Amino acid sequence: MDIELTDEQRQVRDLCREFAAKELRPNARRWDEHHEFPAEAVRQLGAMGLMGVAIPAEWGGAGMDAVSYALAMEEISRGCAGTGVIMSVSNSLYCDPVFKYGTDAQRERFLRPHASGAKLGAFALTEPASGSDAAEMRTVAVRRGDRYVLDGSKNYITNGPQAEHLLVFAMTDRSKGHRGISAFLVPTDAPGLTRGKPDDKVGIRASGSCSIFFEGCAVEESQRLGGEGDGFKIAMATLDGGRIGIAAQALGIARAALEEAVAYARDRKAFGQPIAQFQAIQFMLADMATELDAARLLVWRAATLKDRGVRHSAESAMAKLYASEMSERVTSRAIQIHGGLGYMRECDAERHWRDSRITQIYEGTSEIQRLVISSAVLKG
Amino acid sequence: MTFEPTEPQAAVAAAARAVARGILAPQVRAAEREGRFPDAVMRALGEAGLLAMNVPSEHGGSETGAIAAALALAEIAAVDLAASVVVGVTNMVAETIARFGTEPQRRRHLPPLASGAAFAGAFALSEPGAGSDPAALTTRATRTGAGWVIDGEKQWITSGDLAGVLIVWARTDPAAGGGGFTAFLVERGAPGLTVGRHERKMGIRGSTTVSLVLDRCEVADEARLGAPGAGLPIALAALDGGRVGIAAQATGTIRAALDASRSYALERQAFGRPIAEHQAIAFALADMAVDHDTARLLTLRAAALKEAGRPFHREASMAKLLASEAAQRAVSRAVQIHGGNGYTEDYPVARLFRDARVQTIYEGTSEIQRLVIARELLR
Numbered sequence: 001m002d003i004e005l006t007d008e009q010r011q012v013r014d015l016c017r018e019f020a021a022k023e024l025r026p027n028a029r030r031w032d033e034h035h036e037f038p039a040e041a042v043r044q045l046g047a048m049g050l051m052g053v054a055i056p057a058e059w060g061g062a063g064m065d066a067v068s069y070a071l072a073m074e075e076i077s078r079g080c081a082g083t084g085v086i087m088s089v090s091n092s093l094y095c096d097p098v099f100k101y102g103t104d105a106q107r108e109r110f111l112r113p114h115a116s117g118a119k120l121g122a123f124a125l126t127e128p129a130s131g132s133d134a135a136e137m138r139t140v141a142v143r144r145g146d147r148y149v150l151d152g153s154k155n156y157i158t159n160g161p162q163a164e165h166l167l168v169f170a171m172t173d174r175s176k177g178h179r180g181i182s183a184f185l186v187p188t189d190a191p192g193l194t195r196g197k198p199d200d201k202v203g204i205r206a207s208g209s210c211s212i213f214f215e216g217c218a219v220e221e222s223q224r225l226g227g228e229g230d231g232f233k234i235a236m237a238t239l240d241g242g243r244i245g246i247a248a249q250a251l252g253i254a255r256a257a258l259e260e261a262v263a264y265a266r267d268r269k270a271f272g273q274p275i276a277q278f279q280a281i282q283f284m285l286a287d288m289a290t291e292l293d294a295a296r297l298l299v300w301r302a303a304t305l306k307d308r309g310v311r312h313s314a315e316s317a318m319a320k321l322y323a324s325e326m327s328e329r330v331t332s333r334a335i336q337i338h339g340g341l342g343y344m345r346e347c348d349a350e351r352h353w354r355d356s357r358i359t360q361i362y363e364g365t366s367e368i369q370r371l372v373i374s375s376a377v378l379k380g
Numbered sequence: 381m382t383f384e385p386t387e388p389q390a391a392v393a394a395a396a397r398a399v400a401r402g403i404l405a406p407q408v409r410a411a412e413r414e415g416r417f418p419d420a421v422m423r424a425l426g427e428a429g430l431l432a433m434n435v436p437s438e439h440g441g442s443e444t445g446a447i448a449a450a451l452a453l454a455e456i457a458a459v460d461l462a463a464s465v466v467v468g469v470t471n472m473v474a475e476t477i478a479r480f481g482t483e484p485q486r487r488r489h490l491p492p493l494a495s496g497a498a499f500a501g502a503f504a505l506s507e508p509g510a511g512s513d514p515a516a517l518t519t520r521a522t523r524t525g526a527g528w529v530i531d532g533e534k535q536w537i538t539s540g541d542l543a544g545v546l547i548v549w550a551r552t553d554p555a556a557g558g559g560g561f562t563a564f565l566v567e568r569g570a571p572g573l574t575v576g577r578h579e580r581k582m583g584i585r586g587s588t589t590v591s592l593v594l595d596r597c598e599v600a601d602e603a604r605l606g607a608p609g610a611g612l613p614i615a616l617a618a619l620d621g622g623r624v625g626i627a628a629q630a631t632g633t634i635r636a637a638l639d640a641s642r643s644y645a646l647e648r649q650a651f652g653r654p655i656a657e658h659q660a661i662a663f664a665l666a667d668m669a670v671d672h673d674t675a676r677l678l679t680l681r682a683a684a685l686k687e688a689g690r691p692f693h694r695e696a697s698m699a700k701l702l703a704s705e706a707a708q709r710a711v712s713r714a715v716q717i718h719g720g721n722g723y724t725e726d727y728p729v730a731r732l733f734r735d736a737r738v739q740t741i742y743e744g745t746s747e748i749q750r751l752v753i754a755r756e757l758l759r
Contacts, residue, residue: 001389001447002382003684009381067381262757282754283747289757290678290698297677298670301383308382318670367663374662377642377669 003300005067012064013071019048020079028080031206032351035198037162038083038206045083046117050076051090055099059107060115066241066303070248074296077252081355082206084249089159089207090114092242093363094121094167097234098185101226110165110185122163124154124212125235132368134169134235135178139214141170146221148172148184150192150214158362161198161208163188168212169231181231185223192217203354240313242363243320244306247299250320250327250359251292257334257352258288264338281337288330295323314376321369324359331356383677389448392433396452399428400459408460411586412731415578416542417463419499426496430456430467432474434621439478439486440494446621446687450628450679457632458639461735462586464632466500468625469538473501473547476618477565480606485565489545498544503622504534504566504592505549505615511536512748514549514561514612519594521550521562527600528552530564533576533593536742540590541575544568547618548594549611561611565603572597583734620696622743624686627679627699630707633736634672637707637714640729641665644718655717664713671710675703694756701749704739711736 005013023041031038045051048062053069055061069091077084098111098121113119130136139152150170157166166186173180186193196211226234262285265276275281298319305312331353335342342349360366385393403424411417425431433449435441444452449471457464474493477485492498510516519532530550540546546566553560566573576591606614642665645656655661678699685692714729715722722729740746 001385001680001684003681004381006381266758276754276758279747279751282758283750285757286701286750286753289753290702293681293695293698294674294678294702297383297681298674300381301673301677304381304383314669315673318673321666322670322674370663370666371659373666373669374656377638377665378646378656378662380642 005071008064009068009071012068013075015048016050016072016075017078019044020075024076024079024083028082028206029348029351031080031082032203033345035200035205035208037208038080038086041080041083042086042120043117045076045087050087051117052095052111052115053091055095055111055115059099060112061095061099066244066306067300070244070299070303073245073248074252074255077249078256079252080206081249081253081352082204084252085158085204085207086120088242088245088249089123090117090121092245093123093238094165096241097167097183097238098225101183101230101234105222106185106225114165119164120159120162122157122159122166123238124157124160124166124168126154126156128153128155132365134181134232137169137171137181139168139170140174141172141182141184141219143172144218147218148221148224150184150186150217150219153211153213155196155211156199156209156362157212158207158209160195160210160212166212167225168214169235172228176229178232179229181235182228183225183231183234184219185225186217186219190217190219202357203351204358239363240316241306243316243369244299244302246359246363247295247302247316247319247323250323250356251296251299253352253356253359254288254292254295254323254327254330257331257349258285258292260348260352261285261288261334261337275337284333284337288333291326292330295319295326298322314373317364317369317372320364321366321373324356325366327356327359328353383680385447385451389445389451392429392444392448393451393455395428396430396455399424399430400456404456404460404463408462408586408731411460411462415585416588417586419496421463422466422496422499424496425463425467426494431470431496432478432490432494433471434475435478435490435494439490441474441478441490442494446624446683447680450624450683453625453628454632454635454676454679457629458636460586461629461633461732462584464629465584465587466539468622468629469503470501470543472618472622472625473503473543473545475621476547476614477545477605479617480563480614481565482602484602485605489565492544500539500543502537502539502543502546503618504537504540504546506534506536508533508535508591512745514615517549517551517561519548519550520554521552521564523552524598527598527603528564530566530572530594530597530599533591535591536579537590537592538587540592541578541588542568546592547605549615552608552611556609559609559612561615562608563605563611563614564599565605566597566599570597570599581738583731583737619743620693621686623696623700623749624679624682624692626739626743627675627682627696627703630700630703630736630739631672631675631679633707633732633739634668634675634703634710637710637729637732638665638668638672640727640732641668641714641717644721644727661717664717668710668713671706675699675706678702694753697744697749697752700744701746701753705746707736707739
């Protein structure tokens with residue numbers, strides 16, 4: 001048992017906290033309002049090493065541990081949840097698998113510019129008819145000599161509108177079910193690849209997502225990540241790591257809501273005293289703070305297991321499940337504490353609530369997390 | 381950072397588990413029927429070093445540290461919640477004497493508490509008219525020539541009838557408010573100390589809970605624990621540690637509820653398959669597992685801060701609040717998963733359900749924990 005952060009971890013947290021306060025918080029509402037991609041902030045995140053936190057320096061990343069990554073994700077998301085998910089996708093869903101499964105040639109082309117933040121990547125797994133059940137995907141990659149030809153469509157692809165490269169999953173052998181899925185690294189300017197218009201989302205509106213269409217889109221065999229049929233395994237292992245990032249994002253959103261609710265409760269008067277003096281308000285704040293701390297411990301635990309190279313599927317699922325559901329409760333209570341103002345677009349509380357909602361859905365719904373956890377419990 | 385116990389900490393937990401399964405488990409039902417458990421059980425717990433875990437070894441303690449103590453309490457609670465209450469309070473009393481007592485007080489009281497010879501320790505703070513609000517305490521201690529005379533009534537005192545030594549709080553300066561309390565070490569059988577009503581409780585029935593009458597109960601000045609007027613800080617310090625203990629107990633409760641439910645769900649068939657294969661049941665198990673882990677992590681965090689000698693007031697309250705509330709959900713889900721069987725005393729979850737209910741009440745209600753947390757948050 002040692003719950004202390006190292007000096008390096010503290011520095012990462014403080015650096016990100018400062019950046020979020022200075023560059024993200026003042027702009028978050030505008031980005032949300034206009035569905036505007038925070039290009040300059042993302043560029044700065046890249047310069048800080050935050051787009052490839054875990055990637056070794058020799059491949060352009062920051063070479064830091066998973067705890068540092070979780071700390072960074074919480075702080076960045078505390079400033080702007082949309083920016084948080086842009087960062088999370090780059091790290092967990094793109095750079096990590098390309099580093100882990102890529103050849104050196106693939107790392108050179110598809111990783112280095114991403115780990116340093118020069119280019120943006122995305123993870124293209126979800127399809128209109130296949131979300132949680134990835135094995136049902138329709139997109140195919142048919143082998144033609146030393147190339148594969150992709151046909152099908154993907155949707156809700158975060159970073160899709162801006163990404164230079166995609167990690168795409170497609171069926172190479174439907175007869176093998178999920179063992180027939182393979183992964184490919186595809187430039188978004190490849191012939192045969194088109195993008196839909198950006199999705200109009202409830203929250204995390206600083207980040208863009210869109211559909212991706214493949215019509216006879218040819219890729220070289222050298223763009224296949226891992227072996228043929230390894231795609232499902234790559235996707236699932238990647239999502240295990242990604243869950244820690246989303247859980248940390250949920251922490252950051254909830255913390256924003258809590259901090260603002262505390263400040264408002266101290267300030268706002270009713271019946272002759274600050275509303276913070278009323279037990280009804282105090283008790284909400286107490287529950288918010290307690291649940292937030294519990295979620296953070298779950299996140300940190302999963303991150304420490306990841307750092308030690310120990311299997312952490314159930315622990316990551318717990319962190320993601322609890323943190324995301326906590327985040328909705330906490331942000332909703334923050335609106336309640338703000339009263340009518342909390343329902344207005346001029347108040348950040350409503351944005352936090354909208355931003356939090358997605359964390360229970362993407363990178364594995366709460367239901368998928370419960371499946372992962374219950375199967376671990378039943379195995380004993 | 382790591383959330384794994386060290387080897388010595390894990391060894392303490394394993395020792396507690398062994399005693400819990402070997403000594404406590406076989407007598408849980410009998411103790412519940414009898415309303416107390418045998419002296420031999422307390423001796424066995426003492427022998428295993430589980431009654432004075434944060435007490436120096438020169439006084440018979442086992443010096444496990446707060447983290448190991450929390451793990452041990454969770455193991456005991458997972459088997460026998462009544463015993464875990466008595467063990468928790470005894471540890472709290474021993475630790476308080478070790479921390480605030482004089483050397484002669486330590487030498488007199490700690491070895492019998494640690495060995496189980498004193499059966500248990502008791503913590504006599506609550507009164508009929510004062511539970512969450514200690515400022516409303518009315519028990520008085522008046523200075524006489526050689527010592528003090530204590531008059532008043534205490535209520536809800538765990539092991540109050542059996543404990544070899546009780547820490548009794550009394551008002552020594554009625555004008556001074558929160559500064560006017562003093563703690564005293566009162567021994568079983570002291571003249572003027574009588575046991576009143578034995579409470580008939582819905583759960584943790586293997587432990588005794590009594591009211592105490594102090595009628596011109598005379599104690600020497602040497603029985604005073606800490607300075608006159610220093611009683612409240614002693615009580616509050618003890619309760620911070622006690623809250624980590626109840627949080628650990630609640631964590632053990634959730635573990636027991638989950639383990640029983642898991643076994644039952646794998647065994648019990650409905651619609652042609654084990655009910656564990658129905659998502660409604662599997663997801664309930666998943667939620668119980670999450671509740672367990674959040675309770676455990678908050679408990680261990682508070683214990684780690686305590687062990688490091690750092691402030692843990694807020695963290696203790698968070699652990700107590702979340703763990704005890706999570707335990708309510710867990711025991712209720714456990715009964716639900718067991719269906720009709722869960723409502724009968726033939727299965728252990730019915731007892732768990734009754735036993736766990738007190739956890740959101742004693743050693744500071746959930747409401748008091750929320751006040752503590754909010755106060756810290758708004759500071």
